[in-house]
Every structure is written in structure tokens, then in C-alpha cells.
Amino acid sequence: MPLLLYNGQILPEEDLRLPLSNRAFQYNDGFFETLVLEKGMLRFWPEHRERMEEAGSVLRLELPPELLTDCFPQIVKELAEKNHCGSITRVKFKVWRAGEGLYTPQTNQTDWLVTVQSAQTPIEEPLHVGICQTVRTIPSVFSSFKGINSPVYVLASQEKTARGLDDLILLDPAGNLAELTYSNLFWVKDQSLFTPALETGCLHGVMRRKLLQWARQKNWQVQEGFFTRTDFTGASVVFAGNVTGLRMIETVEGERTGAQSSLLHQIWQELKI
Known part of the structure; x- marks a missing residue:
């Protein structure tokens, strides 16, 4: 059963429960980032973090502290290992505004989710x-x-x-x-x-x-x-x-x-x- 990381907690995929008031579902109030973990290393991690900080700034989101530390790649690596991913892993990181409300948010704090899955060697044909x-x-x-x-x-x-x-x-x-x-x-x-x-x-x-x-x-x-x-x-x-x-x-x-x-x-x- 696949494991994921939700707000810093590892749990089985089937245990993830999000309310209907979730702002990603209701208003697309967030962003996502796709990363590649290769041989235990997050490829181009500084550039990914830079872009996520830019997205957070535009959307006025308070990014989770875990994201802004150098420990995050290790957290992703451990999640991939727990899921028995291969040497190349596709990582998807989703961030959305927490709370409820209509168009006017209640908060700028965020919820976040990391999922991983084994990836194939990229196709090279033109x-x-x-x-x-x-x-x-x-x-x-x-x-x-x-x-x-x-x-x-x-x-x-x-x-x-x-x-x-x-x-x-x-x-x-x-x-x-x-x-x-x-x-x-x-x-x-x-x-x-x-x-x-x-x-x-x-x-x-x-x-x-x-x-x-x-x-x-x-x-x-x-x-x-x-x-x-x-x-x-x-x-x-x-x-x-x-x-x-x-x-x-x-x-x-x-x-x-x-x-x-x-x-x-x-x-x-x-x-x-």
C-alpha cells in the first residue's frame, strides 16, 4: 500500500481524508511541484525551492518550515525508500491554503502533501x-x-x-x-x-x-x-x-x-x- 507524507506525517494513501471545504478542491488555491529523486538525490533542488518560494510569495502563502530547510531532500528520500521506489523516483509536492472560507481566505497558512512513485528512464527518441x-x-x-x-x-x-x-x-x-x-x-x-x-x-x-x-x-x-x-x-x-x-x-x-x-x-x- 503506497505511503505518502501529509503535513509531515507518513500515512497510507487510503487513510488520507480531505474535507469538502478544502481550498485546493474549491478554489485551486495552491500550487504543485514535480521533482526527480535520482540515486537518493533531489535533482536541481535549489532551483525547485526557489520556484516554490516564488509561488508562495505570489499566492501569499506561508510555506511549511520543513520545505525551507536542507533536511527536506532527506525526508523525500526516506519516503521513497519506504515505498520501495527504484533508482529514479517521481516526486510530487502539493501546497494549498489551509482553512475554509469563500474567496476571502481565513489564513495564509498551508497544508501540504508529498507523493512518490517509481519512474522510468526518460525516453530519448526525437x-x-x-x-x-x-x-x-x-x-x-x-x-x-x-x-x-x-x-x-x-x-x-x-x-x-x-x-x-x-x-x-x-x-x-x-x-x-x-x-x-x-x-x-x-x-x-x-x-x-x-x-x-x-x-x-x-x-x-x-x-x-x-x-x-x-x-x-x-x-x-x-x-x-x-x-x-x-x-x-x-x-x-x-x-x-x-x-x-x-x-x-x-x-x-x-x-x-x-x-x-x-x-x-x-x-x-x-x-x-
């Missing part, structure tokens, strides 16, 4: 993607972190399945490239790293943070901006990136893109150091 036609991103102060309310990604994922594609590129309201359904979007030209600006409504992903930091350390040019499909022209490689890794995009709407997989492999190996 992606074949399209441009999403049904929905667009919704740029706001909330779009940079993972909110509990995610209908844009749900509807885009349904379109992806219906079209038989690996993923879709979401556009912002003005028609600029924004992100994929579960990854940020990147491409490389002449030692310059390109990625859509946060103002497009894309997620301020952990991998995005790491890649921009890596590129600047390598003295590459970093271009965050408003782009269209034509900006892929001449790219050495176009790729998706999230905390699980990097994956090359081979075609967009059936048209081939730059495909230097060796460059992408090199970048990922350096990021993991």
Missing part, C-alpha cells in the same frame, strides 16, 4: 510536434509556476492525442511561441540559446533556469523573446526541456528542424554535473 489550435497560454502573475488549475494543458493534451503527435507547441494570445504541454521550448543557433520570454505565459521551469545559467557560464548569447516558427530556421537543434531531461524536436507540423543530437547530449551531460 519528438514530432504540432502547433496547438484549440487553446493558447494565459499570461499572468500565476503562469510562471505550476498551478493546481491546468485546463490549458489538459485541452492541449487532448488535441495532441487526437492528432497522433508526441506533443504540441502552445502559442501566446498574440501568436508567439510559448511552450509545450509539459516542457519549455529551446533552440540553438551559433552558440546562442533561444527560448520564449516569460511574458508569453510559459512556465518558469527548473530546466529553463538551469539552461540559461549554463549558457551564460559558457559565454553563449541568451535570447529570451517573442518568436514565431520561422525563427527555427537555421537552428542546430530544437528541443524540449523539463526536470526529467532534454528531448530533441525532429519535426514541427511535419517540417524537419535542426537535429544535432550530439550537441543536445553534450548539453545534458554538462547540466547533470
